[in-house]
Amino acid sequence: MKLAYWMYAGPAHIGTLRVASSFKNVHAIMHAPLGDDYFNVMRSMLSRERDFTPVTTSVVDRNVLARGSQEKVVDNITRKDAEEHPDLIVLTPTCTSSILQEDLENFVQRAQLESKGDVLLADVNHYRVNELQAADRTLQQIVQFYIEKARKKGELPAGKTEKPSVNIIGISTLGFHNNHDCTELKRLMADLGIEVNEVIPEGASVHNLKNLPKAWFNLVPYRELGLMAANYLQQEFDMPFVDITPMGVVETARCIRKIQEIINAQGANADYEDFINEQTLHVSQAAWFSRSIDCQNLTGKKAVVYGDSTHAAAITKVLSREMGIHVVWAGTFCKYDADWFREQVSEYCDEVIISEDHGAIGDAIARVEPSAIFGTQMERHVGKRLDIPCGVISAPIHIQNFPIGYKPFLGYEGTNQLVDLIYNSFTLGMEDHLLEIFGGHDTKEVITKGVSADSDLNWSKDGLAELNKIPGFVRGKVKRNTEKFARERGIESITAEVLYAAKEAVGA
Amino acid sequence: MTITDTQPQALNFECETGNYHTFCPISCVAWLYQKIEDSFFLVIGTKTCGYFLQNAMGVMIFAEPRYAMAELEEGDISAQLNDYEELKRLCVQIKRDRNPSVIVWIGTCTTEIIKMDLEGLAPKLEAEIGIPIVVARANGLDYAFTQGEDTVLAAMVNRCPDKAPVAETEQEERNAISKLLNFGRKKEEVAASESEYVEHPPLVLFGSLPDPVVTQLTLELKKQGIKVSGWLPAKRYTELPVIEEGYYVSGVNPFLSRTATTFMRRRKCKLIGAPFPIGPDGTRAWIEKICSVFGIEPKGLDEREAQIWESLEDYVKLVRGKSVFFMGDNLLEISLARFLIRCGMTCPEIGIPYMDKRYQGAELALLEKTCQEMGVPLPTIVEKPDNYNQIQRIKDQGVDLVITGMAHANPLEARGINTKWSVEFTFAQIHGFTNARDILELVTRPLRRNNSLKDLGWDKLVKEEAKV
Numbered sequence: 001m002k003l004a005y006w007m008y009a010g011p012a013h014i015g016t017l018r019v020a021s022s023f024k025n026v027h028a029i030m031h032a033p034l035g036d037d038y039f040n041v042m043r044s045m046l047s048r049e050r051d052f053t054p055v056t057t058s059v060v061d062r063n064v065l066a067r068g069s070q071e072k073v074v075d076n077i078t079r080k081d082a083e084e085h086p087d088l089i090v091l092t093p094t095c096t097s098s099i100l101q102e103d104l105e106n107f108v109q110r111a112q113l114e115s116k117g118d119v120l121l122a123d124v125n126h127y128r129v130n131e132l133q134a135a136d137r138t139l140q141q142i143v144q145f146y147i148e149k150a151r152k153k154g155e156l157p158a159g160k161t162e163k164p165s166v167n168i169i170g171i172s173t174l175g176f177h178n179n180h181d182c183t184e185l186k187r188l189m190a191d192l193g194i195e196v197n198e199v200i201p202e203g204a205s206v207h208n209l210k211n212l213p214k215a216w217f218n219l220v221p222y223r224e225l226g227l228m229a230a231n232y233l234q235q236e237f238d239m240p241f242v243d244i245t246p247m248g249v250v251e252t253a254r255c256i257r258k259i260q261e262i263i264n265a266q267g268a269n270a271d272y273e274d275f276i277n278e279q280t281l282h283v284s285q286a287a288w289f290s291r292s293i294d295c296q297n298l299t300g301k302k303a304v305v306y307g308d309s310t311h312a313a314a315i316t317k318v319l320s321r322e323m324g325i326h327v328v329w330a331g332t333f334c335k336y337d338a339d340w341f342r343e344q345v346s347e348y349c350d351e352v353i354i355s356e357d358h359g360a361i362g363d364a365i366a367r368v369e370p371s372a373i374f375g376t377q378m379e380r381h382v383g384k385r386l387d388i389p390c391g392v393i394s395a396p397i398h399i400q401n402f403p404i405g406y407k408p409f410l411g412y413e414g415t416n417q418l419v420d421l422i423y424n425s426f427t428l429g430m431e432d433h434l435l436e437i438f439g440g441h442d443t444k445e446v447i448t449k450g451v452s453a454d455s456d457l458n459w460s461k462d463g464l465a466e467l468n469k470i471p472g473f474v475r476g477k478v479k480r481n482t483e484k485f486a487r488e489r490g491i492e493s494i495t496a497e498v499l500y501a502a503k504e505a506v507g508a
Numbered sequence: 509m510t511i512t513d514t515q516p517q518a519l520n521f522e523c524e525t526g527n528y529h530t531f532c533p534i535s536c537v538a539w540l541y542q543k544i545e546d547s548f549f550l551v552i553g554t555k556t557c558g559y560f561l562q563n564a565m566g567v568m569i570f571a572e573p574r575y576a577m578a579e580l581e582e583g584d585i586s587a588q589l590n591d592y593e594e595l596k597r598l599c600v601q602i603k604r605d606r607n608p609s610v611i612v613w614i615g616t617c618t619t620e621i622i623k624m625d626l627e628g629l630a631p632k633l634e635a636e637i638g639i640p641i642v643v644a645r646a647n648g649l650d651y652a653f654t655q656g657e658d659t660v661l662a663a664m665v666n667r668c669p670d671k672a673p674v675a676e677t678e679q680e681e682r683n684a685i686s687k688l689l690n691f692g693r694k695k696e697e698v699a700a701s702e703s704e705y706v707e708h709p710p711l712v713l714f715g716s717l718p719d720p721v722v723t724q725l726t727l728e729l730k731k732q733g734i735k736v737s738g739w740l741p742a743k744r745y746t747e748l749p750v751i752e753e754g755y756y757v758s759g760v761n762p763f764l765s766r767t768a769t770t771f772m773r774r775r776k777c778k779l780i781g782a783p784f785p786i787g788p789d790g791t792r793a794w795i796e797k798i799c800s801v802f803g804i805e806p807k808g809l810d811e812r813e814a815q816i817w818e819s820l821e822d823y824v825k826l827v828r829g830k831s832v833f834f835m836g837d838n839l840l841e842i843s844l845a846r847f848l849i850r851c852g853m854t855c856p857e858i859g860i861p862y863m864d865k866r867y868q869g870a871e872l873a874l875l876e877k878t879c880q881e882m883g884v885p886l887p888t889i890v891e892k893p894d895n896y897n898q899i900q901r902i903k904d905q906g907v908d909l910v911i912t913g914m915a916h917a918n919p920l921e922a923r924g925i926n927t928k929w930s931v932e933f934t935f936a937q938i939h940g941f942t943n944a945r946d947i948l949e950l951v952t953r954p955l956r957r958n959n960s961l962k963d964l965g966w967d968k969l970v971k972e973e974a975k976v
Contacts, residue, residue, distance in 0.1 A: 001584055001594040003601060004558055004577045011555040033617045033648030035532030038560045040915035050922035050970050053915065056896070059526055061649050065621065076527075083896065095554040096617045099585055126554070127582040398566070 006358045006378055008308075008333035008396060013094045014039055015134030016122040017055055019142070019225075020090040022172040022201035026142075027054045027086040029076055031069070031097040031104060034059055046399050047174060056080060060096055069102055077111035077119055087206045088118045088142070095126040118206075120145055132224040132308070133336060135172065139201055140228035143209055147236065150210035157214055164263040164270070165195040167215045167233075169241075170226030171202040176311065176395045177409050178202065184408035185221060188246070192256065192272060194263070200229070213237040217262045219255075221245055221410055223310040223337065240265075246410050247314035248418065249286045249322055252279075279412045286415035289423075290322050298426055299324045304368060305349070306361055306375040307394025309334040311409070313344040315374050315393050318418055320348035325422075328368045329353050331361065369477045372425040377401070387476065391425035457483050458493040466496040478503070519876055519886050521863065526892035529915045530837035530861055531564060531931065532557070533646040533656030534614050538565045539935070540660055541574045543716045546744045548608035549575040550598065552626070553616030574606060580618055587622075592629050596636065603639055610745040612660060615645035640745070642667060652861035654763040654838050654934060657716055661740055662766040665714075666774060668740065668751040706733035708802040712749050712777070714740040714767050715760035717939060724940045725760065725785060732799055732806055740767070751775045758798060760785055760939060763839035765867035781867070783874040786840070787847030788816040788944045793874055816941050820851075823948035826955050828852035830908035833901075836860045836893045837913050838934050842868055844911070845887060846875040847947065854884045856905055859893035909954065924967035926954040 013030060017039045020028040030036060040053040058069065058076040077089050091108055104121050112119045123141055124134040150156045166189055171182045182199060189196050197215035198208055212218075218233060218241035220226040230241040240262045246255035253276045260272045280287050289295050303325050305316045309332045316330040330345045331353030332338070338354040346352055353364055362382045365373060373383045373390040377398050383390035392401055393409075408414040459467065470478050478499075485502035486494050534557055537549040551557055558577040565573070578598050583589040599611055615626050630641040644663045646656035713725070713736055726736045738749020751757075753776040759768055762784050771777040782797035783790050792813045799806045817824070832848050834841040836859025845855045865872065879886045890898075895916065902910055902925065910920055910927045917927040932950055937943045958967075 001552075001578045001580060001589070001598060003598050004579045005573070005575075006562060007555060007558055010559045013556070014559065032556075033532075034526070034528075034652055035530055035560070035648040036556060037529055037915065038532070038563060040529060041913065042563060044915050044918045048918060050919060052899075052919040056527060060617070061526070065649060095556045096621065099618065099621050126556075127585065130555075396562075 008356055008358070008376065008378070010131035010396075011095060012124045012126045012129050012131060012134035013092050013122075015129075015131040015136070016090065016092045016124055016138040018131070018172050018174050019135050019138040019201050020088075020092070020122075021054050022203070023088070023142070024203060024205045025054075025086050026088045026090065026206060027056070027080055027084060028090045028092050029073070029080060030055065030057045030092045030094055031073060031102075032057050032060060032092075032094040033096055034061070036094055036096070043173060046397075046402050048402065054084075054086070055092075060100070065100075068100075069107070073102075073104070073107040074111045074114075077107070078114045081111075081115040081117050081119075086117050088120060089115065090138070090142075091119065091121045093122065093124065093126065098126045118145070118149075130336075132334065135225050136228045139169075139226060140232050142206065143200070143212065143229045144232055146206055146209035147212070156210055159214070160216055160266075161195060161197060161214050163195050164193070164266075164268045165197040165215045166259075167197050167212055167218045168199045169218050169220050169229055170222045170224075171199055172225060173202060174395075175222070175225070176308075176393075176397060176401065177403075177407060180403075180406055180408040181221060181410040181414070183406070184411035184413050185219070185246075187413075188256075188411045191275065192259065193270070194259070213239065215239070216266055216268075217241060217259070219259070221310075223313075223340070224308055224334065245310050245314050247311070247414060248318035249280055249284060249415050251314060251317060252411060252415065284412040284415045286322065286419050289419045290324075294423065295323055298423075300326050301372070301426060302326050302328050302368065302370040303372045303374060304328055304365055304370045305330040305393070306332070306353070306373075306379055308332060309337050309341045309344075311394040312374075313341055314409075315418075316345045316348050319374070319422065323422065328370060329364060331355060331364070371474075372422075374422075374425070387472070389425045391421045393421070457486055457491075460493050460495045462496045463494040463499055466499050519872060520888045521865075521891065522888055523891045524894040524897060526894070528836065528859070528861070528893045528895045528898075529913045531653040531913075532560050532648045533651040533653055533659065534561065534616060535564055535653060536646060536656030536660060537561070537575045537612075537614060540612075540657060540716060540741070543718075544610070544741050544743070544745055546609035546746060547574060547612055548602055548606055548610070549612045549614060550578050550602065551575065551614040551616065552578040552580065552595075552619050552624070553614075554580050554618050557616050557618075574608065576602070585618070585622055591624050592633065595629060596633055599633060599637055599639070599641070603637055608639065610640045610642055612642045612644060612663075614656075614660075615643060615647060617647045617649050620645065620647050620649055640667065652837065652839070654761070654840070655766075655862065657761075658764050658766045661714060661716070661764060662770040664740060664748065665751070665767060665770040667745075668738075668748045668775070670775075671750055671752050704730065704733060705735040706802070706804055708734060708804070709754065709756055710737040710752070711735065711756045711758065711780075711798070711802075712738045712740060712751060713758055713760055714771070715764055716741050717760060718937055719743065721937050721939050721943065724942050728785075728791070728795060728940060729798065731808070732795060732804055734798060734802065734804065751777065754778065756780055756801065758782060758794075759867070760794075761840070762843050762868055762871060765864040768867050781870045783846070783871045784843045785939050786843040787850065787947065788813045788820075788941050789850045789878070790843055790847060790871075790874070791939070791941050791944075793870075797870065812941060816944055820945060820948055823945070823952050824851050826952045827909075827948070830854075830955070831856060831905075832909045832911060832951075833898075833905070833907040834858045834860070835895060835898050835910060835912040835916065835930070836890065837930050840933050840938075841911075842871050842875060842889070844933065844947070846871065846878050847944075848951065849875070849878050849882055849884060849887075851948070852882065855887040856885075856907065857890055857898070857901065858887045859890045859898060861892065863889060863891045909951070911951075922969045924969075926958055928954055 017028050020026050037057045040055055043049050043053045058073045108119050108121045122138050168185055171178050186196055218230045220230045220243045233239045242258045244255040244258055246252040256272050260270050263270055303319055305312050312332045316327050319325040320327050327349035329351040330349040332341045333356045335354055342352050358378050365382050373379050373388055374393045376394050376396050380390040380392055407417050482499050482502040534551050541549050613626050626643045630643050634641045642663045644660040646659045755777045757771045757777045758780040768779050772779050780798055780801050783793040785791040785794040792809050796806050831854045841858045841860045845858045911930050912927055914929055917929050920927045936946050938947045
């Protein structure tokens, strides 16, 4: 047992449901007790879905406990098949059904006999994998199922498309800015003269999965969802894939060069260097921003980064490599993918933290007192408590992270969005200096909460006045550093002199 | 307590498949930990439970709530780990960090299936660590949404002190500080008001309500000379009311049937079966019933009710003649439908997760009477509804307002059907005369909003006919 208040990645069935309900005309039936269909609320609320979420529950109640599900699951599958004629029904086990150990595979086989659509049992173990791993596995499972089905029927299309083409793998419902990213990637492919063959799972029909091998290559923008499917397609059809996330100027260029290499190896004659150059220097504003005075003021500012591996790794690189910001630590909750994360970020930050414990992450933030945090909603709240601004860069997210306006994180427009997000999080720039020079906006304001109440040190009047002049967002840190300095030297009363001596000594 | 003699046309009860959307009953920790200030709720379950709470409670999670998950791992399921030792480790940690006066264990589906003997472990651990441990099995196998509160309160009934002097002194000791602080005020209050009460046997009310509503209802009864001796739950666990054999009890919410049963069977209390104080009509009937049990002639209720209705007229105007459909998920449905019918609405269907015809007997009778007086057809009450079928019926009947869960609200709105999110009724203040306006505020909100949009031609926003 472990005591837990908050989790970063949801339970496994959420991942399966995200993939299933991303497809068009696929229905998921959860084998779960009443109330476990909370996924429907999230999808309806967070992504403001206009359509009913294609997820229902085959309810596990007392009777099921006593006698087993018997006909119930089969009936629910065949009923849904008759009511809505989905192409595929995915029977989704939950934590409850995994301990009941009913033979769900058998139910699926029986239901398949009567159903017009296909029926599949999601192969996920609730106690071993989380939401992200389950989503990855379910996508691969569905792809494999339909590839094999087409092969058996001899319907697998032979050969590749005439022009270079790509499958974009891993766009899903409830994914962080996924729909905007998808639009941006399609736009990027169009600019590169590459046809988009299929996008899965979001908006895709399972009937089209057999066309996947027609593409020249696969693009997997997110580390968490799609790699298993891409690996499967590589094994089966020798399809290469690009798994470089095009987030940030440098990584986007790297991704495009990799694409160039792959399609040229298959006989295309692409040269994207001019495109990359034009975009970098004149279309995207990010490169220019790095050079501008605004960004100069961010130099050496301290930041911490935490999130899923894709976003945390990419943002760390952007901050450090493209903006000269000092990333004190970067972390992820994707423990199962820790090695990859470490390898990606270790040269761009002082320390790597792999943890799912929000308490430990909160402490790590408090410890380093960064000027800005880039994290999930949880870190945003830590930031609120510590009075440190936070930009949200990764799930878990709230409804405000499903913006209606166009806000991709990927591609060249994504680089612009990132600049805004990062710059606005620091809110400082020139203002920072002006505040320091003129002693803050409002010098009458009370200094940090409980300044003298819980401190064993005396702040003299002039010391306090000087402290007051320090801008609010660093005041707490300066105060602590000064007190530490005073304590170490046995100084009892902190005057303005002591404050500045401390500043010189520790650079507070 | 029995259903009143059948009228010519009786309410029609049906039962469907139970394929409906509702919150898991563990959600009751969200409001109970706030109500019972010195409690700590430990939900013993899996990631699924945690994920639900985390998302359902939204911002409350970030306010350091006094609740946590004891997240079961594979070793717990396969009994490689010892339940008692594991729970002890966590509860000791909670005691150290938070020092609560009670730890409430919420049993979940998983603890049911693996048959973890929480009721057996609790007394042992309680003795060992010195904090009361109350066990409530609020799981999705057996209960829906608000019934979670029912399981917690039923478990607490057994912890209410009887008048035995030992328990009394013990409680006084625990309360020493608050007693000290309140000493002067309380005494004065008691002395001043004792004479205003009529002589009647002690009355204890049950159901968790926000403190302002507790005060409002208590004062409402005081006007009739009725004294509320205690309330389950009180603000603090250490202030649970004294319950003696022969006390009268009355519920303020329709989903508290287990608590009512426990009062009657285990504590030998007498249950006053009344309609619930929701809406001015319900509040009046509730007071009248309590008065009649104590042989008191109610004073001034006519005027009070009329005055409230008058103040509601601007909202009532909006709903009069419109129809409302309850998909059913929180057990408040019968009382709300009864109130809305009194407001002049029609109601073809009341979906409800579970219908206790005995506990809700007086409320059902009032519903029937209200329909007859308003001249509207009696609604069909559908227990364990099937959401898919309900949506077909909503489409066929063309109702003006659907009260439903969040899973269906946006899709229905996109199809031009007005909806009100049902969960808001559980968290808003809806009890007593004072709060009747809040109910109508909620009910009319979609109507008022859509009134202002109605000329824009944007009411149907889906391309193809939708699937469920």
